[in-house]
Amino acid sequence: MSVDVLLINLHSVRNKWVLHPPLGLAYLASTLEREGYVVQILDANCPPELPGPLLLQEIARIRPAIVGMTLFTPDLGTFGGILPGLKKLKVDGAYGHLVLGGHHPSYHPEIIEEIGCEWGVQWDGEAAFTALCHALLRGIGDPEDIPGVISNVGGRSRINTHRLTPDLDNLPFPARHLLDNDAYFNPMSSQKISSLIMARGCPFTCSFCSGATETSKLSMRYRHVDSVLAELREIKEVYGVDYVEFVDETFTLNKKLVYEVCDGLSDLGMKWGCQTRADVVDADLLMAMGRAGCDKIAFGIDASTERVRMSVAGKRISDELFRDSFRWASEAGIKSVANIIFGFPGERPYEAYRTLSLVKSLNPTFANFQPLYIYPKTEIYSRAIAEGKIDPGYWSRMVHEELDMVPVYEQPEYGMDTHRLKGFGRSFIWRFYLRPHQISRLLERDRSPRDILNYARIAAGMYRYYFQEEAA
Ligand code: B12
Ligand code: SF4
Known part of the structure; x- marks a missing residue:
């Protein structure tokens, strides 16, 4: 046909x-x-x-x-x-x-x-x-x-002016029958995985994120709990999936919906992961999520110090709130991921280094360090254009010249050029992961051969990202 x-x-x-x-x-x-x-x-x-x-x-x-x-x-x-x-x-x-x-x-x-x-x-x-x-x-x-x-x-x-899908419940479930469902993997899980989205949009305004566009801000749309649970059942029963990654930008934005989904998930007995913000969780919610099979939660810490986070990254979350959230996640038996971005405008090298001490003090299970990339339609992009750090023609040059590098926000005045920023990334990874405490923790928690293979995959992926690319 x-x-x-x-x-x-x-x-x-x-x-x-x-x-x-x-x-x-x-x-x-x-x-x-x-x-x-x-x-x-x-x-x-x-x-x-x-x-x-x-x-x-x-x-x-x-x-x-x-x-x-x-x-x-x-x-x-x-x-x-x-x-x-x-x-x-x-x-x-x-x-x-x-x-x-x-x-x-x-x-x-x-x-x-x-x-x-x-x-x-x-x-x-x-x-x-x-x-x-x-x-x-x-x-x-x-x-x-x-x-x-x-x-x-x-x-x-x-x-032409776009029109967003007003009612997500009217959409058919994603056509997983057209995918090679055995091929997908997530290093957090040793089981067969799939992903699911409960809501579209994000109401926040982080300066570095493409999610913070007018369109997203004005358009939070949620699915009904019945639709989410029916899709979860299909994923489990038809596709034999036991681990689901919720790819909502901020999973716990609508706490009522999360509690309802957790009720249904407890019956399904699936493991799952999500990402969210520290200012939209609390101890009770995380406990309910842990009981409902939540295995991993990722929080965007984003910037090193409160000054940079609040005034430049546009994320008004205190270090204290992060400490509470990571502790609550741990008490609920949920693995945690700290996502960190460094190299914000005005961030000095010594501030970037503070990221590491902050992250260590939060004691996440995993940490992911990235320099500040400049994505289109972000506040950082407008700033970079105004400062002459990037020109609007860069994106079509990426196509014509086959450039595979999204630009990072360079500040040569502080010695923060692309090379040095990558160096920070490498150093953070080594110093976070190659601690006896961290190694024994990862090996102790889950020791199946597939888990260890997964951790090796993360390490190889990060190596490729921060080392091989630089050498090329
Ligand atoms: C899950 C996810 C991933 C997964 C899987 C990606 C995948 N294959 O879908 C993984 C972990 C691999 C990933 C990786 C990355 N991701 Co990601 N990811 C997401 C996330 C959280 C959800 C994507 C999703 O499933 N959305 C739900 C579906 C329904 O929406 P959708 O994908 O947008 O598709 C709709 C429309 O876009 C459109 N559409 C999409 N494709 C097409 C094609 C055609 C022909 C048409 C007509 C329409 C159309 O129609 C779809 C249905 O309405 C989004 C944030 C978000 N919520 O969207 C970020 C997001 C897409 N990721 C992003 C980024 C930056 C990355 C990384 C660079 C992260 C990193 N630093 O390493 C990498 C790059 C991946 C790469 N290819 O190089 C950015 C993209 C920014 C950009 N300008 O490209 C986003 C938007 C996050 C953000 N807020 O900044 N990501
Ligand atoms: S970083 Fe997260 S919270 Fe901030 S705008 Fe992007 S998706 Fe929303």
């Missing part, structure tokens, strides 16, 4: 220590299937992995009417590597239309015109992409008029 829509998740050169299902593509697929389209999902990170040339061969073999591709900002260079080949395949008639969607085109829709592509979709893709498929494949409606569609055809470029 010929494929109407081939949805592609590009091969990522980073993040080899975690592989989650591409939920966004799976939502698009189930929505399109409901409309009668034949859909296939190609996740180029699943075995056999499909880096650029192999991916092009696959597209040529499948010959879909539409290729839909998701684009993260870090993947722009990888995309640039296959773009000439993709354009040639189109000319050769291997597929009909290329449509780009996902995070980068949502934050920076101008990219479609800048790199000479024809179609894009901004933000939630279910309604807009379905309408675009109706227009391109069934001749229903004018494709250039669809809300949320970015077009660059016949010498005309348009970015």
Whole structure:
């Protein structure tokens, strides 16, 4: 049967220590299937992995009417590597239309015109992409008029105001039947995993985060508990998954919903993980989550000192609140992850070093250290543009020159250039993980061979991220 829509998740050169299902593509697929389209999902990170040339061969073999591709900002260079080949395949008639969607085109829709592509979709893709498929494949409606569609055809470029999915409960569950569900893994779990999202949006305004855009702020949308529990049951019963990662940006924002989901999860007996903020948890909630199988919780500490965190990172959370949250998580038997960003504007090297003492004092199970990357549509991006640290043409250069580096916020006046910032990252990792206390703790908690393999995966992934890249 010929494929109407081939949805592609590009091969990522980073993040080899975690592989989650591409939920966004799976939502698009189930929505399109409901409309009668034949859909296939190609996740180029699943075995056999499909880096650029192999991916092009696959597209040529499948010959879909539409290729839909998701684009993260870090993947722009990888995309640039296959773009000439993709354009040639189109000319050769291997597929009909290329449509780009996902995070980068949502934050920076101008990219479609800048790199000479024809179609894009901004933000939630279910309604807009379905309408675009109706227009391109069934001749229903004018494709250039669809809300949320970015077009660059016949010498005309348009970015139509998007419309977010108002009611998430009306969406079909993600089309996991189109995914290789055995391929996904999460180093926190030794079980078969999947992911699930309960809400879309984030009401906070962290200066470094793409989540803090107008669109997200104005648009918190939650699913009903019955829908979340029905999807969890499907994941467990149909796909045999025992560990679920909730990928909501701030899982505990709606505490009532979390308590309700916890009630249902206790019956299902699944393990699960999530990420949230320290100012939207409390001891009782974490205890309920622990009882309901929560195995891991990640908190964004983000900046080293309260001064930097509150005045520059836009995150008004005190060190004290972090201490409470990590302690409550530990008392509830939940593994904790501290996510740290260093190198904020005005942050001196000595302040960045304080990050390490803060993190050690919180005693998380895992810690993840990253320099401050500049992502489009963030407050840090606007600041970096105003200061001449980056120019708006950088993103299309990433595509044209196949650059795989999202820029970091450099401050040469404090000796904080890219090289030094990476050096900080390496040093933090060594000093956090290579402590006898930390090593024995990791090995004591879970000692199955698969757990140890998972920890090795994290270590190898971090090594690759901070060491190999630098050497290249
Ligand atoms: C889960 C997750 C991951 C997972 C899995 C990613 C995956 N394959 O989906 C892992 C852990 C691997 C990951 C890694 C990273 N992530 Co991440 N991740 C997320 C998270 C929390 C949820 C994604 C999700 O499932 N959303 C739910 C689905 C339903 O929404 P969606 O993916 O946006 O898809 C919808 C639309 O975007 C659109 N759409 C998507 N694709 C397409 C394609 C077409 C053709 C069309 C028409 C529409 C369309 O339609 C979908 C349905 O409405 C988001 C934050 C968030 N809540 O979105 C961050 C987020 C996507 N990650 C982000 C980042 C920065 C990263 C990392 C760079 C982190 C790091 N420092 O290492 C890496 C980079 C990954 C890479 N490829 O290089 C940023 C992206 C910023 C950007 N400009 O690209 C986000 C937005 C977080 C943030 N707030 O800053 N991530
Ligand atoms: S860092 Fe987290 S809380 Fe802050 S804006 Fe982004 S998603 Fe929201």
